[in-house]
Amino acid sequence: MTPEAADVLAAAPDARARYVREFEASAGNGAGQTPAWLRAVREGAIARFAEVGFPTMRQEEWRFTSVRPIADTVFRRADEPVPSGALATAMAPYLLCEADRHRAVFVNGHFVAALSSLAGLPEGVTVGNLAAALGGEADVVQQHLARYARPAAGPFSALNAAFLLDGAFVFVPEGVDVEEPVQVLFLSSPSREPIVSHPRTLVVVERGARASIVESYAGVGEGVYWTNAVTEVVVGDGARADCYRVQRESGTAYHVATTHTHQGRDSVVWFHLVALGAALARHDIVSVLDGSGGLCTLNGLYLLGGQQHADHHTTIDHAQPHCESHEYFNGVLDGQSHGVFNGRIIVRPGAQRTDAKQTNNNLVLSGEARADSQPQLEIYADDVRCTHGATLGPLDERALFYLRSRGMSADAARSLLSYGFGAEILGRMDIAPLRAQLDRLVRARLQRESRRENVP
Amino acid sequence: MLEIRNLHAGVGGTEILRGIDLTVRTGEVHAIMGPNGSGKSTLAQVLAGHPTFTVTEGSVLYEGRDLLGMDPEERAQQGLFLAFQYPVEIRGVTNAYFLRSALNAIRKHRGEDELDPVDFLGVLDEKLKVIGWDDSLMNRPVNDGFSGGEKKRNEILQMAVLEPKLAILDETDSGLDIDALKTVAHAVNTLRAPTNATVVVTHYQRLLNYITPDYVHVLTGGRIEKSGGKELAWELEARGYDWVAAGAVIA
Numbered sequence: 148m149t150p151e152a153a154d155v156l157a158a159a160p161d162a163r164a165r166y167v168r169e170f171e172a173s174a175g176n177g178a179g180q181t182p183a184w185l186r187a188v189r190e191g192a193i194a195r196f197a198e199v200g201f202p203t204m205r206q207e208e209w210r211f212t213s214v215r216p217i218a219d220t221v222f223r224r225a226d227e228p229v230p231s232g233a234l235a236t237a238m239a240p241y242l243l244c245e246a247d248r249h250r251a252v253f254v255n256g257h258f259v260a261a262l263s264s265l266a267g268l269p270e271g272v273t274v275g276n277l278a279a280a281l282g283g284e285a286d287v288v289q290q291h292l293a294r295y296a297r298p299a300a301g302p303f304s305a306l307n308a309a310f311l312l313d314g315a316f317v318f319v320p321e322g323v324d325v326e327e328p329v330q331v332l333f334l335s336s337p338s339r340e341p342i343v344s345h346p347r348t349l350v351v352v353e354r355g356a357r358a359s360i361v362e363s364y365a366g367v368g369e370g371v372y373w374t375n376a377v378t379e380v381v382v383g384d385g386a387r388a389d390c391y392r393v394q395r396e397s398g399t400a401y402h403v404a405t406t407h408t409h410q411g412r413d414s415v416v417w418f419h420l421v422a423l424g425a426a427l428a429r430h431d432i433v434s435v436l437d438g439s440g441g442l443c444t445l446n447g448l449y450l451l452g453g454q455q456h457a458d459h460h461t462t463i464d465h466a467q468p469h470c471e472s473h474e475y476f477n478g479v480l481d482g483q484s485h486g487v488f489n490g491r492i493i494v495r496p497g498a499q500r501t502d503a504k505q506t507n508n509n510l511v512l513s514g515e516a517r518a519d520s521q522p523q524l525e526i527y528a529d530d531v532r533c534t535h536g537a538t539l540g541p542l543d544e545r546a547l548f549y550l551r552s553r554g555m556s557a558d559a560a561r562s563l564l565s566y567g568f569g570a571e572i573l574g575r576m577d578i579a580p581l582r583a584q585l586d587r588l589v590r591a592r593l594q595r596e597s598r599r600e601n602v603p
Numbered sequence: 604m605l606e607i608r609n610l611h612a613g614v615g616g617t618e619i620l621r622g623i624d625l626t627v628r629t630g631e632v633h634a635i636m637g638p639n640g641s642g643k644s645t646l647a648q649v650l651a652g653h654p655t656f657t658v659t660e661g662s663v664l665y666e667g668r669d670l671l672g673m674d675p676e677e678r679a680q681q682g683l684f685l686a687f688q689y690p691v692e693i694r695g696v697t698n699a700y701f702l703r704s705a706l707n708a709i710r711k712h713r714g715e716d717e718l719d720p721v722d723f724l725g726v727l728d729e730k731l732k733v734i735g736w737d738d739s740l741m742n743r744p745v746n747d748g749f750s751g752g753e754k755k756r757n758e759i760l761q762m763a764v765l766e767p768k769l770a771i772l773d774e775t776d777s778g779l780d781i782d783a784l785k786t787v788a789h790a791v792n793t794l795r796a797p798t799n800a801t802v803v804v805t806h807y808q809r810l811l812n813y814i815t816p817d818y819v820h821v822l823t824g825g826r827i828e829k830s831g832g833k834e835l836a837w838e839l840e841a842r843g844y845d846w847v848a849a850g851a852v853i854a
Binding site: 477508543544545546548549550551552553554555556557559560563564566567568569570571572574 | 651652653654674675676678679680684685687690691692693694695696697701704705708709712744761765
């Protein structure tokens, strides 16, 4: 049976019904404290999911990625964790030392105040959790939450909204510059049963404000879990957001996510992402340039080995004229891994003088690894510049000989060339301690891959 | 230092080198000249161990050892250096990091301690002076977006950092303007020592106005047809390569 056929069989109606039943069973809980508008969002979202269910590989958007392992697994939403020394130790490798002051930590989807640090924030700035913000900053939350990454956009964002309990909230008011990076860490710590969390993040950077946000996903232990995350980043006129996203889920994890950035006039967004973990990962990135003069850069790296599968679907939506977008995605694929990149660029009618560039370079280190890359340009304006380019292939033999002719062993040369694919992306990052941390991870990973090649 | 005897080599059954004999001793500078397609670059790449070429006959001894039996990296570790005619771009790896990795690979082989980034900067600063560069290209990826002249100078920088015993410059002069040519020649002359040797592969006599060779060899059709002193280069400049080919037939 082909993977596609197997996948379609898995479009199990009972999986869909299971989530609907679970929603109904839990709808009564806490309904009293939930504002009516949010209840409406949730109900709309589960209705949408009940309609569409899990996607299959017959759908164009999912043709390279089967979510059957997710649909087939019965996940439980984890209880609130008890903060412990063990958790504090477990999260340490994922923290940035310099970001320690502004840190919101979530375990299995629940905010853990004891592990977080919200000290020293500039006046008017909030870093914390959505559930609390629904009390104090309900207006801001209501104005933005689920307005950009709409639950109707896909089955996974629908599920996230339906089961939306908590998540991170970062609010930077007009004109404020948050100098230190804000870190949001979502840690999963499964026990024997498979667990799921639906973390939600809302970042609002108002007009003329500026902030750097580091969003990390990681897992502890060997258990199976699924993270179904949605992040919305709203950037006002003349504002700047530097977003970093590090996906280091455990090797037995499933990671599905949507990141939606929405930019005003003359705003700047840098979105850096590194995906290292998870058995199966799918990340949809939608960047809307909704004011003229906006600049958006997506700078991504995926490093896969073993049987890992990672699918990145990006959409850059040039809704207004005079905007610029740059997209750099590099992949390094070893073992039997599969990397998918789909880069869609939409230039709306009237979005003249758009300048959009996209590159996707894949280094395929093993004969059994596979890369798929497809650009998707939809241009409805005539005075635009859009370029795209993709490469797929093994290490460049000329480069390999060049390095060996300088005294490096074949193994060292292979490691260095692979590292270069990662370093090219990491080199664009501004937060030095994060860059150094990722540099060490990438180097260790690629050296391990090249050593393993020698083992028969 | 280098003894090439009856060397035959080619690509996929096509013979390019057809019996090269050449001896290079320490302290010497040899120029290998010849028309396009004569096999000059093939000779340079065979000596460096390029996997594209197959040696079908003959031998090469380097410091008394069988050079052809060594991997490219071992040749480099033993002090052989090839300045590439077409230097390769290395994505994402900065020049400084690349140079340090190469130097450390060679130091490790010699049983010396590896240099950390700070110690290496000291070495690099000194070598940059030799080629008249500041450090502005050191944090850029290797050869990425470099001009033709910058790439060639970058080869000479690598040579300065790695301090080879035998340096082979493969058409390092091609595509250089006169100032860059003088800089490259000055660097080569500065690095020249009684303990090392240089083989300059070139199409034109121009570079030899600045690097004075002890011997000039003319390569045509995969063989060295004529050898002589530096005056041979001037004669070639005046009479052209056809003169050698014709002379060979008559002799």
